[in-house]
Amino acid sequence: MASEPKTPPIETPISQSPDRPAQRDEPSQEVLSAGSTEDPTRRDLLSVALNTGVVLSLGASYGTLAGHAVDYLVPTHSEAKAWLYVAPCRGITLGSQVKYTAPSGAAIAVARVAAEDSAASFIALSSTCPHMGCQVLWEGSKSRFFCPCHNGVFNERGEGTDGPPKGQSLSRYPIRVENGLLFVEVPLTALPRERGHSAQACRQPVPLRRKAAQEAQGAAQPAEGLHATPAGGRSGDESA
Amino acid sequence: MSRRSEFFRERIPVRDETLRELTNEPVPNHMKRWWFALGGTPAYLFLVMIGTGILLASYYQPGPTTAYQSVRFITEEVAFGWYIRSLHKWSATFMVAGIILHQLRVFFTGAYRRPRELNWMIGMGLLLSTLIGGFTGYSLVYEQLSFWGATVASNVADAIPFLGGFLKKTLLAGDSYNPHTLSRLFVIHAALMPACMVALLFLHIAMVRLHGVSELHFPDDTGAKRYFPFVPDHLFSEIIMGLVLMIVLSTLALVLPASMGPMADPLTTPEVIKPEWYFYVAFRWLKLFPATVAVLSMGCIVFLFLFWPFVDGWIRRRRPGSELSVGIGIVAVLCILGLTVWEALVAH
Ligand code: HEM
Ligand code: FES
Numbered sequence A: 001m002a003s004e005p006k007t008p009p010i011e012t013p014i015s016q017s018p019d020r021p022a023q024r025d026e027p028s029q030e031v032l033s034a035g036s037t038e039d040p041t042r043r044d045l046l047s048v049a050l051n052t053g054v055v056l057s058l059g060a061s062y063g064t065l066a067g068h069a070v071d072y073l074v075p076t077h078s079e080a081k082a083w084l085y086v087a088p089c090r091g092i093t094l095g096s097q098v099k100y101t102a103p104s105g106a107a108i109a110v111a112r113v114a115a116e117d118s119a120a121s122f123i124a125l126s127s128t129c130p131h132m133g134c135q136v137l138w139e140g141s142k143s144r145f146f147c148p149c150h151n152g153v154f155n156e157r158g159e160g161t162d163g164p165p166k167g168q169s170l171s172r173y174p175i176r177v178e179n180g181l182l183f184v185e186v187p188l189t190a191l192p193r194e195r196g197h198s199a200q201a202c203r204q205p206v207p208l209r210r211k212a213a214q215e216a217q218g219a220a221q222p223a224e225g226l227h228a229t230p231a232g233g234r235s236g237d238e239s240a
Numbered sequence B: 001m002s003r004r005s006e007f008f009r010e011r012i013p014v015r016d017e018t019l020r021e022l023t024n025e026p027v028p029n030h031m032k033r034w035w036f037a038l039g040g041t042p043a044y045l046f047l048v049m050i051g052t053g054i055l056l057a058s059y060y061q062p063g064p065t066t067a068y069q070s071v072r073f074i075t076e077e078v079a080f081g082w083y084i085r086s087l088h089k090w091s092a093t094f095m096v097a098g099i100i101l102h103q104l105r106v107f108f109t110g111a112y113r114r115p116r117e118l119n120w121m122i123g124m125g126l127l128l129s130t131l132i133g134g135f136t137g138y139s140l141v142y143e144q145l146s147f148w149g150a151t152v153a154s155n156v157a158d159a160i161p162f163l164g165g166f167l168k169k170t171l172l173a174g175d176s177y178n179p180h181t182l183s184r185l186f187v188i189h190a191a192l193m194p195a196c197m198v199a200l201l202f203l204h205i206a207m208v209r210l211h212g213v214s215e216l217h218f219p220d221d222t223g224a225k226r227y228f229p230f231v232p233d234h235l236f237s238e239i240i241m242g243l244v245l246m247i248v249l250s251t252l253a254l255v256l257p258a259s260m261g262p263m264a265d266p267l268t269t270p271e272v273i274k275p276e277w278y279f280y281v282a283f284r285w286l287k288l289f290p291a292t293v294a295v296l297s298m299g300c301i302v303f304l305f306l307f308w309p310f311v312d313g314w315i316r317r318r319r320p321g322s323e324l325s326v327g328i329g330i331v332a333v334l335c336i337l338g339l340t341v342w343e344a345l346v347a348h
Helices: A031-034 A040-071 A209-213 B004-010 B016-023 B040-058 B067-076 B080-109 B117-139 B143-158 B163-173 B181-211 B232-253 B277-288 B291-306 B310-317 B324-345
Strands: A081-088 A095-103 A107-112 A120-128 A137-139 A144-147 A153-154 A159-161 A173-178 A181-189 A229-230 B024-029 B228-229
Touching: A031 A137, A081 A095, A107 B277, A120 A173, A137 B310, A181 B004, A209 B117, B024 B232, B040 B117, B040 B181, B040 B232, B067 B080, B080 B232, B080 B324, B117 B143, B117 B181, B117 B277, B117 B291, B117 B310, B143 B163, B143 B291, B228 B232, B277 B291, B277 B324, B291 B310, B310 B324
Parallel strands: none
Antiparallel strands: A081 A181, A095 A107, A095 A229, A107 A120, A137 A144, A144 A153, A153 A159, A173 A181, B024 B228
16 A cells, blocks of 8 residues: 555655755754763653643644634624614504614514503514524415515514424514604615616516615615505515 | 656656556556446536636626626626536536535445545545535525525524534624625635635545555456556546536537526515525425524534444444445435425425
């Protein structure tokens, strides 16, 4: 097998050159000190300590470099968020659902779960599936959210009732009620989406209100172009 | 000796015998059967991928505002862009298929057994790098499937205990899909995975050379000469195989060219969504179990196959002469096939 070289090592001109004697011909440190009177165990201990030290410090140096590389590769910026006005509390009745589009374009389903006008009476559901992050669709006829990726099903309160996310819930945005008005804390930034490119022409038209929300992206007054529409009134999207 | 060969002899100090030994690896006769020489197919396709990949990369622009348009530009406007892109895509498909067939033949001929265990593990590394290459590849187009595929994959990584969060952030270059994500995927696809694969391929082939291919004898294998030389016999076969593959790939590129789906929309998941066929198994698996269970069990299965030669050795030591290993292989193949067909047949 190949552990043994099949041919003798090839002499290169370098190893033969007289002014550069080959390394292996030099008597090593070990051989030179072999005859000395030092205690061999002490010397072994010393060399073990020395080698360990070298290995540790090399490890620490390269480890530091690797640490910096990891910091470089994993950016830590937090998302910009803001409290935005959704609707007057009275506008959302028990059992109904209001669809709110955040400046980032994120679809949020706001629903009332109790009678009195306090933050605890409302839920604002994210449309991002807690399983693997796809966008759930509201199926009005079945009063459920459905996730097309792995057949996740959620009830109108966002609780997973079937499929892999069973037992998990759609996450909820923080809610505040002030003077009878409802606010949610939502992300402001979003990935750029296509605008009027040729590819757009091949697809279904973007519903108008979403377009308006897109235009409002990053605008100084996010209140502009924000809409709250009753869930029942959805058009366009559902036929997609 | 001519002056020119003298010139090279001095500058490249390799002896004639060494050179002859390096190129004239004797190849056992059974390697004349195509089923046994399958390993050459993915190796050849890898070269096609590198060539076409470099050409694609000269127009591709990673980034959510540019990626889709640049791929459209390649497909519709650049001269022969559609051809290069289709070649790249079909080679990827064939490469995955070729690797799977190669691995099947290695498995069912027991060619991974002692002393070739490590080469099986290197092969598993090649399989995984190719799958990662395939996944990051179709993520680059920034069509709907690209976006949702990357989102799901990053959350699959996230479901791994301890390491998950870090892996997800590294893959996406942030907490979620963001404007830097496509550059990250592009680097993984066009630099990291090809580099890993070059290293692994080198090791894989070096190991084959060091051990020699495992020998098998067939009843019709008579005659005194049991070996034929690698150069030129086997090399010529490979070149002919390569030409045939190019014809097949070009035909497919003409008949079924790489197309483009709708551009990614981070706000709407399409109602029916499917990954590439080689991820159907994993996709179906994810639908069957809760996230952590699904991801951990998949991880265990990959680990089992990674260390399969040792598991097999253990089985054969405990029950000499049993065919249990072959049985496990057949069951595994049937399960993978079953889940793939299931996923292919239904919408959800
Ligand atoms: C050096 C090697 C490679 C380079 C430079 C490269 C480069 C690229 C580029 C720029 C794209 C985007 C353009 C396009 O979609 O057509 C792409 C797509 C793709 N690549 Fe690669 N690639 C390489 C190797 C591989 C390998 C090893 C695989 C795995 C089998 C692979 C699979 C894919 C796939 C499936 C796509 C998507 C094709 C499509 O949908 O059009 N690539 N590659
Ligand atoms: S992402 Fe929603 S069910 Fe998997």
